[in-house]
Amino acid sequence: MIRVELPAHLRTLACVSGEVKVEVGEQATVRAVLDALEVDFPMLCGTIRDHVTKQRRPFLRFFACGSDVSHESMDALLPEAVVRGEEPLLVIGAVAGG
Numbered sequence: 001m002i003r004v005e006l007p008a009h010l011r012t013l014a015c016v017s018g019e020v021k022v023e024v025g026e027q028a029t030v031r032a033v034l035d036a037l038e039v040d041f042p043m044l045c046g047t048i049r050d051h052v053t054k055q056r057r058p059f060l061r062f063f064a065c066g067s068d069v070s071h072e073s074m075d076a077l078l079p080e081a082v083v084r085g086e087e088p089l090l091v092i093g094a095v096a097g098g
Contacts, residue, residue: 002033002078003088007060010048010091014041019088028083030062031074048091063090 005019014020022036031054038045049056054074056062061070065079065087081087 001085002028002036002082003085004033004037005088005090007091007093009093010044013043013047015043016041021085027075028078029075030069030072030078030089033078033089034074059094059096061092061094063092 001021002024003019003021006014006016011017020037020041022033022040024032024036034048037048045051047057048060056070056074061068063069064082067079069076069078077083078089079087082089
């Protein structure tokens with residue numbers, strides 16, 4: 001079971017409070033987590049990643065165990081602490097401006 005923390009606007013859209021938990025197969029990757037998240041919460045389809053390309057939306061970042069994994073391959077394995085449920089996968093809204 002993978003723990004996922006969503007930003008407030010996505011929690012509101014998904015009608016959840018706090019973190020969510022998703023079940024993934026043997027390969028715990030960001031792609032697998034997002035696939036499971038979109039199955040469990042279909043209203044999130046297209047909000048975290050593009051409908052067609054399945055690439056991360058601008059201004060969203062993924063963090064695992066304190067490290068930004070946003071620019072790693074979506075198929076890279078997540079750290080063991082995330083896989084064991086000790087640490088959550090964080091989906092963070094990035095801030096831009098000047």
